[in-house]
Every structure is written in structure tokens, then in C-alpha cells.
Amino acid sequence: MEPTSRGRSGEGEGRAAGDRSTLTLNINGTDHTLTLDHRTTVLDTLRLHLGLTGAKKGCDHGQCGACTVLVDGRRANSCLLLAVAQDGARITTVEGLAADDRLHPLQEAFLERDALQCGYCTxxxxxxxxxxxxxAQDGFPSHATAPTAPVTGPVALDAAEIRERMSGNLCRCGAYPRIVEAIGDVAS
Known part of the structure; x- marks a missing residue:
């Protein structure tokens, strides 16, 4: 087998035909059919192939949360997801949250609470x-959920619940108190 020449991004001209797949991702309500290298992450697909730069590449190891998107309604670190494994998925980025020129209620709460500083992680x-x-609405408990809490129905989001559930998203500027307040505003 002959070695392949790969560029910096791993997408060299000597690639074997089996290293790429065609897939369809529904991004912010629009279907995108792409042919991608199997190693391409959802984050790189969004940023490099679709020009959606809202999700940020912070650590590229799933530890900072700057790349968080919603996949089929659930949050996920897009730097850890291979795009080929998400074929057919519905992905929502921060760019897709506003509707009819109106911000999502959480975006509005972030602005009202001044829940950002540099904005990189926002x-x-x-x-x-x-x-x-x-x-919380679907009743998923967290480590902070009281063991005596009912096992059916929504989980009440107090500050401790919000902090626990948001612990995978880091803010280098330390805007945590305002972030918790903004989420609390929307939860109530």
C-alpha cells in the first residue's frame, strides 16, 4: 500500500476513496449534503465547510464547552462528534436560535443580565x-437534584442546579453569576 500525502487538515490529494462519505446534516433548519473526510468533526464542518463560526474551538478536547451545539434537541460538544456519525441529525447552533428577527429568550436574558464579557464562550x-x-423540563436529574425530588415531572432549576448542570462550560472572564441568573430568569 502506497503512503498518502496529507495536508495540514488531513485532506490531502492522495486520500483513498474510502476516506470520505456523503452525508446530510440539518443545520438550523436547512439540509446540507456534504462529502467529508471521516475524521471531520461537527465543529470543523460548521466552521470550515459551512461558515457558521458561532461555535468556538476552545480546547478541542470537550473540556471547555465553547463548541456546544444542540443535536436533536440535546446539547453536545461539537468538537467530539464526528460528522459522519451525525448523518441525518438536526443540529442547532447559536446562529439558528433567533426566529423572525427575535432573539431566543435565553439570548435576551444574557443581554439583560450582562451575562458575558469577552463573548468567546457565550x-x-x-x-x-x-x-x-x-x-430539566424533561425531568432529568443532576448531581445537585435532591434524592427526595419526584422522579416524574420537571426538575426545579435553582442556582445550585443551574451551576451543576452548566459546569461543563467554562468562562475565562468569570461571568458565572450572571449566566446563572440569566438561565434562572428563563427557567422561571
């Missing part, structure tokens, strides 16, 4: 916050 924080709201 798209991931907002997508994760929307995921938190959905998880």
Missing part, C-alpha cells in the same frame, strides 16, 4: 443553557 453557554432548560 454561544456555547447559550446553547448549553437551552439544553439545561430542556433536560
Amino acid at each position: 454561544p456555547g453557554q447559550i446553547c448549553s443553557g437551552i439544553g439545561v432548560l430542556g433536560e
